[in-house]
Amino acid sequence: MAQDQARGGHVALPAVLRRLPVASVSTRRPPLPLLAAVATIGVLAILPLAYLVIRALGADERALELIARPRTLELLTSSVALAAGVGLGATVLGVPLAWLTTRTDLPGRRAWTVLTVAPLAVPSYVLAFALIAGLGPRGVLSGTLQSLGVEGLPSIYGLPGALLVLTLATYPYVLLTTRATLMRADPALEEAARSLGDGFGTAFRRVTLPLLAPAIGTGALLAALYAISDFGAVSILRFDSFARAIHVQYRSSFDRSGAAALALLLVAAAFALVWAEARVRRRAALRVPHGARRAARVVPLGRWRWAALAFCGTVTGLSLVLPAGTIAYWLVRGLAQGEPLRLVADPIGDSLVAAGAAALVAGILALPVAFLVVRYPGRLASMAERLLYGAYAVPGIALALALVFFSLNVVPFLYQTLTLLVLAYAVRFLPQAAGTTRSALMLIGPHVPEAARSLGRSPWEVLRTITLPLLRPGLLAGAALVFLSTIKELPLTLLVAPTGFGTLATQVWGAANGGFFARAAAPAAVLMLISLASVALLLRDGEHSP
Amino acid sequence: MERAVFATRWRSHAARVASGMVAAAVLAACNAGAPPVLAPGTGASPTASSGAVTSPDVSSTTLTVYSGREEELVAPLIERFEAESGIDIEARYGDTAELASIILEEGEAGDVRADVFFAQDAGALGAVAAAGLLAPLDATVLDRVDARFRDDEGRWVGVSGRARVLAYSTERLSEDDLPASITELTDPTWAGRSGWAPTNASLQAFVTAFRQLEGEDAARAWLEGIVANDPVVYPNNTGAVEGVAAGEVDVALVNHYYLMRLLAENGPEYPVANHFLPGGDLGSLVNVAGAGILADSERADAAARFVDYLVSEDAQTYFSEETYEFPLLDGIAADPRLPTLAEIESPEIDLNSLADLQGTVELMRETGALD
Secondary structure, three states: OHHHHHOHHHHHHHHHHHHOOOOOOOOOOOOHHHHHHHHHHHHHHHHHHHHHHHHHHOOOHHHHHHHHOHHHHHHHHHHHHHHHHHHHHHHHHHHHHHHHHHHEOOOOHHHHHHHHHHHHHOOHHHHHHHHHHHHOOOOHHHHHHHHOOOOOOOOOOOHHHHHHHHHHHHHHHHHHHHHHHHHHOOOHHHHHHHHOOOOHHHHHHHHHHHHHHHHHHHHHHHHHHHHHHOOHHHHHOOOOOHHHHHHHHHHHHOOHHHHHHHHHHHHHHHHHHHHHHHHHHHHOOOOOOOOOOOOOOOEOOOOHHHHHHHHHHHHHHHHHHHHHHHHHHHHHHHHHOOOOOOOOHHHHHHHHHHHHHHHHHHHHHHHHHHHHHHHOOOHHHHHHHHHHHHHHOOOHHHHHHHHHHHHHHOOHHHOOOHHHHHHHHHHHOHHHHHHHHHHHHHOOOOHHHHHHHHOOOOHHHHHHHHHHHHHHHHHHHHHHHHHHHHHOOOHHHHHHOOOOOOOHHHHHHHHHHOOOHHHHHHHHHHHHHHHHHHHHHHHHHHHHOO | OHHHHHHHHHHHHHHHHHHHHHHHHHHHHHHOOOOOOOOOOOOOOOOOOOHHHOOOOOOOOEEEEEEOOOHHHHHHHHHHHHHHHOOEEEEEEOOHHHHHHHHHHHHHOOOOOOOEEEEOOHHHHHHHHHOOOEEOOOHHHHOOOOHHHEOOOOOOEEEEEEEEEEEEEOOOOOHHHOOOOHHHHHOHHHOOOEEEOOOOHHHHHHHHHHHHHHOHHHHHHHHHHHHHOOOEEOOOHHHHHHHHHOOOOOEEEEEOHHHHHHHHHHOOOOOEEEEOOOOOOHHHOEEEEEEEEEOOOOOHHHHHHHHHHHOOHHHHHHHHHHOOOEEOOOOOOOOOOOOOOOOOOOOOOOHHHHHOHHHHHHHHHHOOOOO
16 A cells, blocks of 8 residues: 555556557447358367267266276376466566567577577477487486586476476467567557656556567467477476377277367366466456557667576577487487488478468468457357367367368368368467467557548458558468468378378478487478578568568 | 479469368358268268279279388388389378277278278287278288288288397396396386386287286286386387486387387497397287288279288398398398397287287276376
8 A cells, every 4th residue: 555655656557558448349240251250260170179079978988987087187187287387487488588579679689589489390399309318317418517516407307397398399479479469569658657757667567568468368378278288298208298198098099989088178178278368368458559659669788688698598599409409419420320311302392381371371260260359359259269279279189080080071072181181280270370360450459440441441451451461460470370380280290181291290200209310300400490491581571561 | 303393293282272272161151051960980981982993903003001100111112112013102101009090980981091001010900900991811911921920810911020128228237137037127126227118009019918928917916016116107119228328227128129220320339238038928029010901992902912012022121121120021031130030939929919908008007007
């Protein structure tokens, strides 16, 4: 109480914020084409869940006993804990990195932007191998420490390793979503807060953070849902997660019913996370000022520059340099032993085609979803959105078998076609594109398009000439996320792709899984180079947009 | 040249995606009013069966092979076969059990797309055979392989042999320190010193064999003893052997060829060796990778040519030299660093009995070996 009074006039700002017009409210009913588009997408997203229900209904007594074990609850709890930890960790890394690379005079800002987003391209299982090589019991770090007389490095295996690897693999989600908002948000509010006497920290906490909350929530949710369904990294790091138990069930018993029932439980846990995030987001309801946006003032870091550089360097070192170094080591070690360097063009083409098409389709599908959620909020919109996120957490193998089942039984001419594969990628990764698009759309007040309409433009013209150009950074960030997720995707590619279709990721997996690390190295290196290049291109484009 | 091929391929991809998207959009529009009724197993087969049309000249056929064996291992062999026979092969690579699951889904829908299933282990072949999806093979193919290594009813044939071994550290153990039987690993002296990959299909096949040969109680006691000794759990066999080399464990329960691959990458100084447990011990069980032809295949002749090739001298030599497995054809020698199949006193077991994985997974769960 006394403290509030001491801060006097600053209390006024949130009240101002509250009185600003809200961007998203509309009491009109959504137009029919929009509803039809979202309904179609919803049907696609619900198919895997329907398959799981169909299969789970066929579960016999043994499968039910399996589910009723106390161990099931234990595993589910540890998976939810892992997911929450990863969401939090990704926020702690992603938000400062987004701010440093958009709003400050960080030396080498452009390069850091690319380098800190690039780990999205490192498959999490490669990152897990790399961290064991670097930080494991016989790793580089413990060797160095031992020579300095330090013993007993904490074990990388189990929860600490899984948290570290998945956080490093997913913080770019938070970074990208936050960055898209930071670049579009009008800095006037923060400047007003500063001019009214708020310190930098207070202004950031009370003005900037609430503005960023939806974007951070979206990114953290993507990170958490990635963690809850990840299989590769957790099994390499020996963490007993629920997704791992599901894979064991699928792989070792040809029992699709018991596994489906377990997968449904995991999806339920994912829905709980989605619900929790939505509650947090509602409390941070966004108010957007209108008026012309100006470029944000660059914050001089001063002597904090060194701390900032050390932070960026550490994150990049662990998430990018270490895996790149590991791949280089595999390559050199293999070549030294006379392994041939085999690199074929086909998987490169297949990877680019699949990831490019998926990014494009997901970008298009994201538009109706984002419009419904932002412009016509309500029960229907939030249901559609949550459904997409829930489907995002279906373990890859269950999703793949669902698509096999439905395509064979309903659309056999699409089974094992590139079309089905691209659609599958697009729907699976749609939350990534829809999330960033939604955050960007929330920053465009409805007044601008409404003004254009009142001046005689048709709705399509308004979309094409006003809304889409304003949405561009959000759309591009979303497409980039989908591209990078697709290019390293495994279960769908392995089980749903046309026979004979192989990506760089399936090559890396096939070779590393069989113990041929040297042969995994070349495709892994190309995978990372393509991703780096695409990150650089997309980010450059985003920065120059109006 | 290369670029032109690449560009053409890209364009054809783009065209396929585009045309498919249109088809999907039209379809979605048609279905919007009446969602399809979803009932498992009732999907009508869309193919007009044309089994009788198969021509004896198979040279221009395209054969679809689902391979649970790694592309790294199988692709060069497939290329040789294509060059020799004129038959094109489209291969789908993946995890053996996952491919078996797909084949089971295809079978239920009455729309099997695979012609040949080339599996990493006998258990998956057994599961597909039990669903009635495999056709009997020709006796001329079956007879080339010892009866131990093929299906009694002739629905699949073993292609290459893999022996269970104890991979051990040559830095920390001498041959005298090694156990004479796999059961010795439950002794407290081995506490914290062994590594295994309990999710690995080969290990589970070994436990299944344990149950078949020694009985459920003995298998349970062994698993409990191993778990009590706190083994290090690896995601796969390669990881376990690398764990031995890295000093995380002294021994690992694995298949014999993982070490050979790591030797090829790391050089002969790699500090790990294989111990083949003597005297017909369960610990030296020999399992097979094998192949079967799908009963619904419309290219049965070409499929038979391929399976025949897998047990030919050419392919068997390849398996011996390139994948370090045991050739199953008489007269083809295994890698000189390995004992012969006859020298490994593998326990007598019907590999078909390894199909009962469900019981094994349950037992492993109950004993805490699996989650």
